[in-house]
Amino acid sequence: MWGILGRRAVVNGGISASSLRSRVRSSSVSARSYAAAGSKEMTVRDALNSAIDEEMSADPKVFVMGEEVGQYQGAYKITKGLLEKYGPERVYDTPITEAGFTGIGVGAAYAGLKPVVEFMTFNFSMQAIDHIINSAAKSNYMSAGQINVPIVFRGPNGAAAGVGAQHSQCYAAWYASVPGLKVLAPYSAEDARGLLKAAIRDPDPVVFLENELLYGESFPISEEALDSSFCLPIGKAKIEREGKDVTITTFSKMVGFALKAAEKLAEEGISAEVINLRSIRPLDRATINASVRKTSRLVTVEEGFPQHGVCAEICASVVEESFSYLDAPVERIAGADVPMPYAANLERLALPQVEDIVRAAKRACFRSK
Amino acid sequence: MSLSRLSSRSNLIPRPLSAAISRLISTDTTPITIETSLPFTAHLCDPPSRSVESSTQELLTFFRTMALMRRMEIAADSLYKAKLIRGFCHLYDGQEAVAIGMEAAITRKDAIITAYRDHCIFLGRGGSLYEVFAELMGRRDGCSRGKGGSMHFYKKDASFYGGHGIVGAQVPLGCGIAFAQKYDKEEAVTFAMYGDGAANQGQLFEALNISALWDLPSILVCENNHYGMGTAEWRAAKSPSYYKRGDYVPGLKVDGMDAFAVKQACKFAKEHALKNGPIILEMDTYRYHGHSMSDPGSTYRTRDEISGVRQERDPIERIKKLVLSHDIATEKELKDMEKEIRKEVDDAIAKAKDCPMPEPSELFTNVYVKGFGTESFGPDRKEVKAALP
Numbered sequence: 001m002w003g004i005l006g007r008r009a010v011v012n013g014g015i016s017a018s019s020l021r022s023r024v025r026s027s028s029v030s031a032r033s034y035a036a037a038g039s040k041e042m043t044v045r046d047a048l049n050s051a052i053d054e055e056m057s058a059d060p061k062v063f064v065m066g067e068e069v070g071q072y073q074g075a076y077k078i079t080k081g082l083l084e085k086y087g088p089e090r091v092y093d094t095p096i097t098e099a100g101f102t103g104i105g106v107g108a109a110y111a112g113l114k115p116v117v118e119f120m121t122f123n124f125s126m127q128a129i130d131h132i133i134n135s136a137a138k139s140n141y142m143s144a145g146q147i148n149v150p151i152v153f154r155g156p157n158g159a160a161a162g163v164g165a166q167h168s169q170c171y172a173a174w175y176a177s178v179p180g181l182k183v184l185a186p187y188s189a190e191d192a193r194g195l196l197k198a199a200i201r202d203p204d205p206v207v208f209l210e211n212e213l214l215y216g217e218s219f220p221i222s223e224e225a226l227d228s229s230f231c232l233p234i235g236k237a238k239i240e241r242e243g244k245d246v247t248i249t250t251f252s253k254m255v256g257f258a259l260k261a262a263e264k265l266a267e268e269g270i271s272a273e274v275i276n277l278r279s280i281r282p283l284d285r286a287t288i289n290a291s292v293r294k295t296s297r298l299v300t301v302e303e304g305f306p307q308h309g310v311c312a313e314i315c316a317s318v319v320e321e322s323f324s325y326l327d328a329p330v331e332r333i334a335g336a337d338v339p340m341p342y343a344a345n346l347e348r349l350a351l352p353q354v355e356d357i358v359r360a361a362k363r364a365c366f367r368s369k
Numbered sequence: 370m371s372l373s374r375l376s377s378r379s380n381l382i383p384r385p386l387s388a389a390i391s392r393l394i395s396t397d398t399t400p401i402t403i404e405t406s407l408p409f410t411a412h413l414c415d416p417p418s419r420s421v422e423s424s425t426q427e428l429l430t431f432f433r434t435m436a437l438m439r440r441m442e443i444a445a446d447s448l449y450k451a452k453l454i455r456g457f458c459h460l461y462d463g464q465e466a467v468a469i470g471m472e473a474a475i476t477r478k479d480a481i482i483t484a485y486r487d488h489c490i491f492l493g494r495g496g497s498l499y500e501v502f503a504e505l506m507g508r509r510d511g512c513s514r515g516k517g518g519s520m521h522f523y524k525k526d527a528s529f530y531g532g533h534g535i536v537g538a539q540v541p542l543g544c545g546i547a548f549a550q551k552y553d554k555e556e557a558v559t560f561a562m563y564g565d566g567a568a569n570q571g572q573l574f575e576a577l578n579i580s581a582l583w584d585l586p587s588i589l590v591c592e593n594n595h596y597g598m599g600t601a602e603w604r605a606a607k608s609p610s611y612y613k614r615g616d617y618v619p620g621l622k623v624d625g626m627d628a629f630a631v632k633q634a635c636k637f638a639k640e641h642a643l644k645n646g647p648i649i650l651e652m653d654t655y656r657y658h659g660h661s662m663s664d665p666g667s668t669y670r671t672r673d674e675i676s677g678v679r680q681e682r683d684p685i686e687r688i689k690k691l692v693l694s695h696d697i698a699t700e701k702e703l704k705d706m707e708k709e710i711r712k713e714v715d716d717a718i719a720k721a722k723d724c725p726m727p728e729p730s731e732l733f734t735n736v737y738v739k740g741f742g743t744e745s746f747g748p749d750r751k752e753v754k755a756a757l758p
Binding site: 063089092094095097099100101102103104105106107108109110111112113130131134135139140141142143144145146147148179180182202203204233234235282285320 | 480482513514515516517521523524525530531532533534535538540541542543544545546547548549550552553571572574575576578579582583734735736737738739740741743744745750751
């Protein structure tokens with residue numbers, strides 16, 4: 001059932017790929033002129049909020065916990081209105097003690113509740129990472145299935161704008177290396193809704209990596225995605241744009257950049273296939289490899305540090321499984337191998353830009369200019 | 370009280386018992402009041418009475434269960450030296466009174482979570498000797514099917530949540546279980562056990578703060594055996610009054626070698642936690658073995674100290690004296706009981722030795738509850754792959 005939903009979502013995404021691109025560019029302007037008659041739009045923030053709301057409504061075991069999630073309405077307003085609607089027995093404001101409240105969340109999950117634990121950013125999750133890895137991820141295995149942990153750890157991940165080195169790291173690679181965890185990274189509003197609902201319903205611990213700069217972005221959203229039963233499958237990537245010359249894989253905010261790059265490449269006669277990973281663990285190696293076998297070229301993109309990153313895993317997977325199909329070396333575009341600087345120009349240099357993706361794709365196509 | 374009811378409470382009493390002993394144990398609940406050996410020391414609360422209500426049956430059960438726990442741990446020592454147990458093995462002998470006293474005060478709906486010195490707690494919660502030895506030896510019938518090992522015993526149906534290897538992590542987890550008990554209105558409490566070494570962990574105070582703020586029914590039990598691995602408490606803690614460490618949270622210091630004191634304290638703590646939120650219990654106890662089987666336990670403490678505690682404060686000896694002084698059993702009957710226990714332990718070990726190791730396919734089970742058929746890999750991913758169900 002989920003597979004069918006996934007495919008329909010691809011069709012929707014495909015139709016509005018160009019309108020998607022212009023929406024991403026003009027974030028606060030709802031470009032209604034692009035919208036097909038009757039189609040709605042939703043910000044990622046509203047998508048996340050509605051997903052949590054619906055899951056709390058459907059299952060009394062679901063509760064929210066984190067700093068400022070209640071009375072403050074959420075540091076980024078993702079949990080806005082939930083305290084008023086569900087009361088203090090379902091929405092808990094915690095002190096600034098990540099290790100403590102994450103441990104409490106995991107313990108509550110051991111005992112059968114379904115916590116949604118918010119980290120104000122994933123940088124702060126490092127204070128609680130022992131509980132995420134040792135208390136949550138490994139428990140089902142160590143107990144041979146007696147203790148499962150139906151918890152979601154969510155919050156913004158990766159770079160924001162001008163927040164400096166301690167507030168800009170991407171943790172996708174760290175968490176996705178751990179067996180027992182599921183790691184999801186939505187891009188669009190539909191991704192946000194479908195993946196968060198799936199994560200909350202999932203009986204295993206899920207790390208849900210959002211992106212602060214995407215919260216305010218509006219995306220078209222189908223009726224189906226607005227339904228309260230809507231879920232996206234975990235472990236399945238989405239082909240945002242079909243192409244035949246080069247495969248570009250990425251996740252989160254970089255999907256928008258990759259789509260822009262694909263437009264630029266199209267102007268030069270290169271047809272790029274853009275894959276939105278959606279799920280970092282499990283990684284949809286099948287979709288990635290099928291695409292590379294079609295295009296023979298790969299550019300992987302991520303915002304995080306390059307060494308031992310998500311891109312490195314994808315390159316390894318493709319080289320192992322589809323070596324004879326490759327017509328060019330695999331290309332990686334990632335964040336610069338430095339702590340994030342503050343100055344705007346340096347920050348721009350530290351993060352992948354559309355031109356980086358275009359350049360790499362051209363290299364893969366043996367077109368250097 | 371019938372034998373069968375006893376057995377359902379704990380499967381520690383085997384079926385074929387000598388006639389004498391079954392007579393003893395089925396001698397029903399003649400009430401006895403025992404005075405704790407030491408008074409309780411209280412912080413921000415009124416200590417409970419030193420007079421503990423007990424019964425003939427309870428005394429005998431205490432003796433028998435603690436002797437079983439003791440025997441089990443000594444046997445594990447031998448198995449470790451014979452290399453049948455690998456890795457880490459943290460033994461509890463000396464501390465049995467804490468496990469048994471706690472069980473006597475609570476129900477199976479109350480939860481217990483502890484760190485890695487968990488064999489006896491697991492037994493107290495209803496686990497079997499066979500499951501213990503099979504798990505220690507990494508066999509298929511172990512309580513975690515051989516996949517956990519010594520530090521990862523669990524028994525969820527008895528509200529025993531493990532079995533944790535990271536020092537201190539179990540305390541916030543325990544407060545989370547208490548959170549769930551309150552959320553679900555269960556009228557039950559959680560005992561989160563930790564050692565004097567873990568007592569300095571920051572996450573403990575974070576969890577205690579939240580427990581106090583949200584009135585969670587969590588009881589923090591510090592098993593103070595005075596050494597955090599090789600570091601004596603005075604070298605690790607500026608304030609070794611662990612029962613006072615909660616500051617605004619009440620605490621009680623308890624003679625942890627006295628099973629009745631432990632029982633009274635846990636009963637008191639449960640009543641407190643259900644009404645008023647968290648409380649700390651400090652159990653003054655002692656471990657005869659080193660921190661683990663890799664630690665001889667004599668480089669940081671004298672042999673005189675160890676034998677001194679064994680002579681003056683051994684929990685099983687204390688119960689034995691009480692049993693004898695109350696004429697509940699004779700020396701010979703107790704010796705016979707010990708012989709039976711030895712046999713029970715030996716039989717369990719023999720059976721566990723015969724148990725096969727887990728199937729290779731178990732490498733890939735229980736990674737997830739719902740794996741969606743994702744692929745997982747062995748060291749050579751082109752050789753060994755599995756689809757996670």
